[in-house]
Amino acid sequence: TPAPVGVLIMAYGTPAKSEDIESYYTHIRHGHPPTEELLAELRGRYQAIGGLSPLLKHTRTQVEGIQAALDARMPGHYQTFLGMKHADPFLEASASELAHSGANQAIGLVLAPHYSSMSVAQYMQRVQKTLPASLHFTAIESWHLLLGYITYLAEQILHTRERLLKESGITEEQLEIIFTAHSLPARILANNDPYPRQLRETAEAVARAAGLTHWSIAWQSAGRTADPWIGPDILEVLRELPHKGKAGALVCPAGFVSDHLEVLYDLDIEASQLAASLGLAFARTILPNDNQRVFDALAEMIIQAEYETL
Numbered sequence: 001t002p003a004p005v006g007v008l009i010m011a012y013g014t015p016a017k018s019e020d021i022e023s024y025y026t027h028i029r030h031g032h033p034p035t036e037e038l039l040a041e042l043r044g045r046y047q048a049i050g051g052l053s054p055l056l057k058h059t060r061t062q063v064e065g066i067q068a069a070l071d072a073r074m075p076g077h078y079q080t081f082l083g084m085k086h087a088d089p090f091l092e093a094s095a096s097e098l099a100h101s102g103a104n105q106a107i108g109l110v111l112a113p114h115y116s117s118m119s120v121a122q123y124m125q126r127v128q129k130t131l132p133a134s135l136h137f138t139a140i141e142s143w144h145l146l147l148g149y150i151t152y153l154a155e156q157i158l159h160t161r162e163r164l165l166k167e168s169g170i171t172e173e174q175l176e177i178i179f180t181a182h183s184l185p186a187r188i189l190a191n192n193d194p195y196p197r198q199l200r201e202t203a204e205a206v207a208r209a210a211g212l213t214h215w216s217i218a219w220q221s222a223g224r225t226a227d228p229w230i231g232p233d234i235l236e237v238l239r240e241l242p243h244k245g246k247a248g249a250l251v252c253p254a255g256f257v258s259d260h261l262e263v264l265y266d267l268d269i270e271a272s273q274l275a276a277s278l279g280l281a282f283a284r285t286i287l288p289n290d291n292q293r294v295f296d297a298l299a300e301m302i303i304q305a306e307y308e309t310l
């Protein structure tokens with residue numbers, strides 16, 4: 001018998017093989033192929049992290065982990081489907097599969113905690129276009145204050161801070177703790193987009209849970225487009241630290257839940273090298289990747305979403 005509720009779990013997507021990098025980039029650019037120069041630069045970034053991104057592997061693990069957590073709570077009630085924004089399996093294909101599974105209700109979850117008209121909204125609009133209007137659909141729009149996620153981040157910060165202070169010999173006061181998320185074009189601000197506020201709320205909740213007295217926010221991985229992106233950029237913030245009497249930075253990429261290009265390159269290579277050149281101690285927190293406690297929290301949120309819409 002089919003599971004009564006289909007859960008479409010969505011993530012950004014990554015090229016499955018090097019030959020797919022160009023079509024992936026073209027898809028991200030809304031069908032406009034990149035210049036040779038931009039393509040070479042992107043290939044170079046994938047090369048620098050070992051050829052390809054581990055994002056797909058982590059996303060699959062996350063969907064399996066959430067399915068297991070749902071099965072442990074309500075056996076046979078939920079069937080999960082993995083769909084991606086920019087790569088196979090595209091979320092439209094997975095939404096159609098869900099529609100044909102016999103489910104009588106659908107729930108959508110994006111594996112990114114913060115809502116924006118230019119991030120989560122785009123996933124959900126594409127799902128809604130694909131699902132038949134007769135299938136009841138609930139979109140989980142954000143989960144930036146999910147308790148299991150906040151406590152996970154707080155623990156990671158305390159753990160990484162302890163290691164960094166021990167290794168570098170700097171003091172707690174000399175260390176800047178910086179929460180980051182993917183930047184977006186600044187035009188989102190004109191429409192009162194909740195994205196920057198939600199990142200701040202995540203940071204405030206984590207700071208409270210971890211007992212942090214000072215911390216800041218920065219944006220990372222801004223795209224290579226002509227329009228302005230929201231700032232300050234993490235690299236800019238790092239450059240200012242020595243002038244503020246700081247000797248180290250601990251980055252918590254709270255807008256992401258897996259290791260992928262924007263973490264492994266933009267933070268672990270680019271930001272880390274800049275920090276080294278500025279004489280700053282540097283570390284970043286470990287992402288949830290395969291953390292079952294985060295999966296449990298997400299599963300409970302999915303169950304809650306079903307009951308809230310009955």
Ligand code: FEC
Pocket residue numbers: 011012013014015028029042053054055111112118119120182183184185222223224225255259260261262
């Ligand atoms: O590991 C991988 O292979 C994929 C890493 C990856 C993740 C990711 C997440 C987000 N993005 C968001 C917004 C934008 C906007 C644009 C944009 C462009 C790129 C490019 C690459 C890329 N993104 Fe991405 N993003 C990842 C990778 N992203 C590569 C192209 C690089 C360039 O030209 O500089 C600009 C295009 C546009 O206008 O649409 C905007 C947001 C997230 C976090 C939320 C989510 O996961 O959905 C927001 C992972």
